Amino acid sequence: MVYSAARVVIRIDSLKEDSTVVMHVAGSLAGSDVAVLRDSVARQGVPDEIDLSEVQFVDAEGARELVGLEARGASLVGAAPFIELLLRTRSGSVPS
Secondary structure, three states: OEEEOOOOEEEEEEEEEOOEEEEEEEEEEOOHHHHHHHHHHHHHOOOOEEEEEEEEEEOHHHHHHHHHHHHOOOEEEOOOHHHHHHHHHHHOOOOO
16 A cells, blocks of 8 residues: 555555565654554554564654554564664663
């Protein structure tokens, strides 16, 4: 799915790889983009893995959503180092 509106640019694809459901997220995860992710998860369920390798930006709301999905069982993979640090800071598990 590709969503594009005035300020929303995000692509979310879900694939089943072997027995693992992987959600690939690309673009920006900020503002109204976060609602697109929530809607996708509401329709498809929490994936086993969320691939963030093509995400360029995450705001505080996006970070909270991703940390919440991780708490519900999704593994977050492929995040750029600055996004990884933001997520760890939000989850309280900042690497030393």
